[in-house]
Amino acid sequence: MGGLPAASETTLQHVVHRGETLSGIARLYGTTVNDLKLWNGLVHDLIQPDQRLELRPQYRTLPLADINLPRIDTDKWRHLIIHHSGTPAGSAKVFHDFHLAKGMENGLAYHFVIGNGSHSKDGQVEVGGRWLHQLHGGHVSSEVYNASGIGICLVGNFEKAHPSDKQLAALVELVDYLKNKTLQRRAKLHLHRDLEQTLCPGKHFPADRFRELFG
Ligand SMILES: [Zn+2]
Numbered sequence: 283m284g285g286l287p288a289a290s291e292t293t294l295q296h297v298v299h300r301g302e303t304l305s306g307i308a309r310l311y312g313t314t315v316n317d318l319k320l321w322n323g324l325v326h327d328l329i330q331p332d333q334r335l336e337l338r339p340q341y342r343t344l345p346l347a348d349i350n351l352p353r354i355d356t357d358k359w360r361h362l363i364i365h366h367s368g369t370p371a372g373s374a375k376v377f378h379d380f381h382l383a384k385g386m387e388n389g390l391a392y393h394f395v396i397g398n399g400s401h402s403k404d405g406q407v408e409v410g411g412r413w414l415h416q417l418h419g420g421h422v423s424s425e426v427y428n429a430s431g432i433g434i435c436l437v438g439n440f441e442k443a444h445p446s447d448k449q450l451a452a453l454v455e456l457v458d459y460l461k462n463k464t465l466q467r468r469a470k471l472h473l474h475r476d477l478e479q480t481l482c483p484g485k486h487f488p489a490d491r492f493r494e495l496f497g
Contacts (some may be wrong), residue, residue, distance in 0.1 A: 286497070289442075293335055294336065294338065295335060295336055295337060296310075296334070296335045296337055296404060297332060297333070297334055297337060298329050298330060298331055298332060298333045298334075299331060300331045300489045302329070302331075303327075303329070304318055304319070304329060306328075306329050306336065308412070311337055312378070313337070315327070316494075316495060318335060318337075318473050319495060320454060320455075320458045320462075320495065321335075321336045321337070321339050321340060321449025322335050322336050322451075323343075323450070323452070323455055324435060324454070324455045325450050325451075325454060325491040325492070325495070326452075326490050326491060329405075333430075337440065339456075339459075339463075340455075340458065340459070341455055341457075341459055343405060343406075343407060343448075343451065343452045343455050343456075344407055344452075344455055344456060344459055345407055345408075345409055347457075348409040348413075348414065349409060349413070349459065349460075349464070350464075351413075351414065351416070353416070354416065354464060355416045356464070356465055356466075356468070357418055358416070358429070358430060359430060359431070359432050359465055359469055359495075360430040360431070360468070360469055361427060361430055361431035361432070361469055361470055361471075361472055362431070362432050362434065362457055362460060362461055362469050362470070362471045362472070363419075363421065363422060363427065363431045363432065363433050363434065363472050363473075363474055363477065364390070364434050364436070364453070364457075364471070364473050364474065364483050364487070364492070365392065365397075365421055365433060365434065365436070365474045365482050365483050366435070366436050366437075366438055366439060366440045366445075366471070366482055366483035366484045366487065367433045367435055367437045367438060367439070368434070368439050368441075368482065368484075369399070369437070369438075369439060370400070370438065370439055370442075370443070371400030371401055371437065372395075372397075372398075372400060372401055372437045373395060373397055373400070373401035373402035373408065373437065374390055374392075374395040374402070374408035374409075375401065376401050377390050377391070377392070377395060377435070378390035378410070381420065382455060386420050387408075387410065388412055388420065389411060390410040390411060390412065391412075391420035391421045391433065392405060392410055392412070392419065392421050392433040392434065392435040393409070393410050393412050393413040393419060393432045393433050393434065394408065394409060394410060394413065394432070394433070394434045394435070394456060395407075395408045395434075395435050395436075395437065395439050396408075396434065396435070396436045396437065396449050396452050396453055396456070397449075398436070398437040398438045398445075398446055398449055399446070400437060402437075402448065403438075404446050404448045404450040405411065405446065405448025405451060407416055407452050407455075407456055411430070412433075417431070419431060419433040420433075420475065421433030421435070421474075422477060422478055423478055424477065427477055429441075431472075432469070434453065434456065434457070435451060436449050436483065436487075438484075439484060440483050440484025440485065440486040440487045441481055441485055441486070442484075442486075442487065443482040444486045445486065445487060445488075450488065453492075454495065457471060457496060458496075460497060471492065471493075471496040471497075472491075473487065473489055
């Protein structure tokens with residue numbers, strides 16, 4: 283055995299050589315810098331020698347069995363809204379209990395929660411009951427946006443701390459999957475503060491890079 287690498291290794295991944303750029307690699311494979319970033323969870327253009335780049339979507343961090351429901355109400359969801367939790371720690375379970383205690387009958391106000399290593403794993407995507415049952419959210423003040431917006435919450439207070447690389451990579455994958463695959467580009471991405479008077483998701487959230495990636 284040995285010798286040539288398996289075909290799948292040569293066609294599915296590109297190993298970065300010194301001096302290569304994302305735009306050069308994109309040209310090499312007839313794709314775009316934006317797609318390379320989506321497929322690799324990159325929110326910046328920096329790549330390192332010996333880094334392996336995926337050449338097609340992976341969605342490895344996503345719990346696809348829970349995201350791909352038999353009935354997704356694709357007409358209902360027109361917006362994807364990003365939040366931070368505003369707390370240093372948490373998880374879907376922690377926020378579910380908190381929202382129940384606040385009197386929200388459906389509990390967890392978000393559809394998805396992305397952990398930071400406190401009560402769930404760093405970069406872990408958790409699916410909430412409101413996604414599983416295709417219920418409206420409770421994550422914004424506006425009932426219009428709650429009825430038509432998928433709420434995604436990153437655990438952390440990004441006024442004080444930075445989101446982790448794993449959280450951002452998972453968010454890129456989740457938004458790419460929901461927006462471009464599940465909803466076939468019919469939903470628009472927003473930060474909470476684009477819609478309402480709030481700092482959410484905090485000044486350390488890389489807003490410009492996400493706008494570049496998802497338009
Ligand atoms: Zn928010």
